[in-house]
Structure formats: C-alpha cells, structure tokens
Amino acid sequence: MIVVMSRGSSAENLQRVLDTAEKHGSPAQVSHAEGRAIVVLAESTGRTGLLEALTTISGVERLVPVSTTSHAADHQKTKATADSLFGPGQFTMIAGPCSIEDRSSMLQLATDLYAAGARFFRGGAYKPRTSPYSFQGLGSEGLETLREVRQKTGLHIVTEALDAAHLEEVAEVTDYIQIGSRNMHNTHLLRAAGKMGKPILLKRGMAATLAEWLAAAEYIAASGNEQIVLCERGVRGFSDYSRFTLDLSVIPAIQQRCPFPIVVDPSHATGNRDYVAAMSRAALAAGANGLMVEVHQRPDDAISDAEQAISIESFKEIVSDCGKLAAALDCAITT
Numbered sequence: 001m002i003v004v005m006s007r008g009s010s011a012e013n014l015q016r017v018l019d020t021a022e023k024h025g026s027p028a029q030v031s032h033a034e035g036r037a038i039v040v041l042a043e044s045t046g047r048t049g050l051l052e053a054l055t056t057i058s059g060v061e062r063l064v065p066v067s068t069t070s071h072a073a074d075h076q077k078t079k080a081t082a083d084s085l086f087g088p089g090q091f092t093m094i095a096g097p098c099s100i101e102d103r104s105s106m107l108q109l110a111t112d113l114y115a116a117g118a119r120f121f122r123g124g125a126y127k128p129r130t131s132p133y134s135f136q137g138l139g140s141e142g143l144e145t146l147r148e149v150r151q152k153t154g155l156h157i158v159t160e161a162l163d164a165a166h167l168e169e170v171a172e173v174t175d176y177i178q179i180g181s182r183n184m185h186n187t188h189l190l191r192a193a194g195k196m197g198k199p200i201l202l203k204r205g206m207a208a209t210l211a212e213w214l215a216a217a218e219y220i221a222a223s224g225n226e227q228i229v230l231c232e233r234g235v236r237g238f239s240d241y242s243r244f245t246l247d248l249s250v251i252p253a254i255q256q257r258c259p260f261p262i263v264v265d266p267s268h269a270t271g272n273r274d275y276v277a278a279m280s281r282a283a284l285a286a287g288a289n290g291l292m293v294e295v296h297q298r299p300d301d302a303i304s305d306a307e308q309a310i311s312i313e314s315f316k317e318i319v320s321d322c323g324k325l326a327a328a329l330d331c332a333i334t335t
C-alpha cells in the first residue's frame with residue numbers, strides 16, 4: 001500500500017503513520033516528492049486493520065492499494081479476470097432490464113439479448129430505490145428467474161446484493177455480485193461480498209473520488225478476492241440535462257493505477273435513452289473493457305428507469321457500432 005500524505009502535513013503525522021505500520025508488522029519506506037511525504041508499505045498479514053488505522057490519521061490524503069499500482073497491472077488483470085471476460089483488449093456487453101420483471105418476458109429478453117451479442121444479463125431482484133414507495137424488486141422470485149435465464153440462455157448473470165443478508169441467495173444464482181453505487185461506501189457489505197467466492201462488479205459511488213472508489217475495491221481485495229470489475233456509472237455534477245455526469249476520464253486514470261477492468265454504465269450515467277448510444281461508443285474509444293446497458297422489450301413500460309431503457313433494436317445498433325470501432329482500435333467484442 002502507498003500512503004500519500006497531504007502537502008505540508010506535519011512530521012508528527014508522518015511519524016504516526018510509521019508507528020502504525022510498525023505496529024501492524026508492515027515495513028515502511030519514506031520518500032519526499034513535491035512537498036509531500038509518500039510512504040510505501042509492504043504487504044502484511046494485518047493489512048485490513050492497517051488500512052482502517054491509516055484512514056484515521058490526519059495528514060493522510062490518499063491510500064493507494066499496493067496490488068493496484070500500474071507496474072503490476074498486466075499480471076493482475078489476467079488474475080482478476082480468470083474467466084477472460086473482461087481481459088485487456090476485450091469489450092464485453094452486459095445488458096438487461098433495470099429490475100427483473102415477470103419470468104416469461106425476462107426469458108424472452110435474455111434470449112434476444114444473447115442473440116444480439118450480450119454475454120451478461122443484468123437486472124436487479126433487490127432494487128435500491130430513492131423512494132420507499134417505488135417498486136423495490138421481486139426479491140427471491142426475481143433471483144429464481146435469473147437462475148433460469150442462466151440455465152437456459154448461456155448468459156452470465158450479474159445482479160445486485162443490496163444487503164449482506166442477501167449475499168447467500170444472490171451468490172447462488174449469479175456469476176458476478178453487483179455492489180451498487182449507494183453501497184460503495186458500505187464497508188461491511190464490501191468485506192462480506194468479498195468472501196463469497198464470486199467476482200464482484202463494484203459500481204462507483206455517485207459522489208466518490210477515484211481514491212474512495214479504489215479504497216472500496218481494496219476492502220473487497222482485503223477479504224482475499226481480487227476478482228473485481230469496476231463500473232463507472234456517472235457522478236453528481238451540475239448537469240441539468242442528464243441524470244449524472246459520465247466521467248470517462250476516470251478510465252485511463254484507473255488503468256494507470258489499478259489492475260481491475262473497468263466497464264461503463266451509460267444508462268444510469270445519462271438517465272436518458274437518447275444519449276446511451278453515443279456514450280457507449282465513447283466508452284469503448286476511451287478504453288473501457290465493456291458496457292452495462294439497460295435494455296427492455298418495451299422501454300416505455302419498464303417498471304423502473306423507463307426513461308433510460310433502450311430497445312433491443314437500439315442495443316443491436318450499439319453492438320454493431322462498437323464492433324466497427326473495436327476493429328479500428330484493435331480490440332475485440334467478447335463473443
């Protein structure tokens with residue numbers, strides 16, 4: 001782990017970092033650059049407790065996980081994507097509704113999406129909704145539908161675990177456990193999800209900095225699970241034309257610092273189906289490893305997030321355009 005101290009932080013604060021590292025059995029090396037101290041800590045068995053202790057020390061500006069420094073990136077990337085679905089130079093389509101709806105329409109949608117080029121079916125059985133009076137998802141019944149989609153279509157599944165209490169049943173039907181934007185800071189859930197033995201798709205908190213997002217990934221990694229795919233889904237800005245602001249510049253920033261693949265969700269980022277195709281093409285061009293898109297047979301009738309749902313026809317156009325771009329950029333759409 002690398003500890004970046006803030007500019008002008010006191011010698012006492014630096015000493016507290018070094019004492020804390022020593023207490024956790026982690027050898028430390030200090031360098032100074034551009035008016036700040038940088039401490040490189042070796043791995044230690046007490047890594048989890050160490051991370052927590054360091055975050056409370058004043059003057060600590062950023063913690064950069066050691067496993068996520070750029071020189072380790074290529075090796076780690078292979079490791080993080082054992083199933084090669086999000087490997088370097090690959091672009092994988094994750095598509096599906098916002099919420100899992102009735103069984104037969106989901107099976108039909110999944111079949112159509114597979115034929116159109118999706119390799120993952122997404123959809124929430126447990127939904128984080130802003131209002132408690134909005135549809136909260138079908139819960140276990142939705143998970144059963146996902147189980148059937150997985151068995152019948154060959155699509156991989158990614159679905160959200162909203163609460164640690166759901167982890168067992170979610171892990172049973174899903175290939176990737178999704179941690180949603182609202183839960184990115186839920187360290188208890190991150191740790192528990194990391195222990196489920198499944199890859200994790202970690203969405204960026206809607207107001208999270210890159211450092212906070214990476215620290216959340218570190219919580220999962222600290223549970224012994226480095227099979228993590230990050231998902232940029234837009235951040236809060238001052239946009240008055242889109243739901244959030246899609247931060248595509250985070251893609252190269254992640255790739256510089258971190259071994260984990262990154263996919264882009266243009267649906268939640270824009271909240272507007274008219275903008276989804278353009279942002280999908282942009283995500284590929286910016287170097288993302290895939291897309292997560294909300295698609296529905298009848299977008300206007302989607303139970304949740306109807307405004308951003310696109311039709312299967314529009315999804316096919318995105319796949320086709322991305323195919324052309326991928327060829328030009330020496331990258332491959334996962335088939």
Ligand code: PEP
Pocket residue numbers: 098124128160179180181182203233268
């Ligand atoms: C979702 O992908 O289903 C979702 C709720 O998105 P987010 O957590 O990014 O808001």
Ligand code: MN
Pocket residue numbers: 098099268294304305
């Ligand atoms: Mn949604």
